[in-house]
Amino acid sequence: MPSDEEDAIIQAGIDADTENPEWSAEDFARARPAREVLPPAVYAALTDKSKPRTVRLVTDEEDRARRIGRPKLEAPKLHVNMRVDAPVVEHLRASGKGWQTRVNALLREAVEQGRI
Template sequence: MRPKNLPADIHWPDDKEEAQIQRGITADPDAPEWTDEDFARARPAAEVVPEIVAAHTQRRVRGPQREPTKVAISLRLDRDVLDNLRASGPGWQSRANELLRKALAET
């Protein structure tokens, strides 16, 4: 069943395609369908391979910032202003900083 809120640019398989996908899954010897016994024996990854889980869940610490050091703040903006800044793509916060810098220089 196709979800109601699916974006238009995402392909959702029709019944024929879905049947073909399911046949492929069933035929894959490396990925058998789990039984109730399989689920009963299953253990969390942190119990089975704790060193791998720990390596992937450690919080990465950002290195020291180049000068000048920026300060994290909370700032309320009008929705349309924020939407326009974000729509400009990655780096929008730095561009917002430059816009504020230019506006202050003009005053």
């Protein structure tokens, strides 16, 4: 239960919300049952007890993964900003799509062989 002070803060927020004001007694008096205002098919789908509704709770990790895209790599690549001679970059780019991947493979091979 909120304290009186917390309750006052909550109520002030409700009172300040002009887009979704708290219902008055008149609002409740005008309200009509869902079966009177919804299309029959919609009402039937919402109230059909023969089809149990299942709710699957997701973990924070699953929720975060859905929002931020693919899983993190074990050894992610680093973004590097470096200056390279223009003719070198032009030659590499001219080799076509995937040139950066090929450069990475060449550098990895050179490191593994102890050449750099």
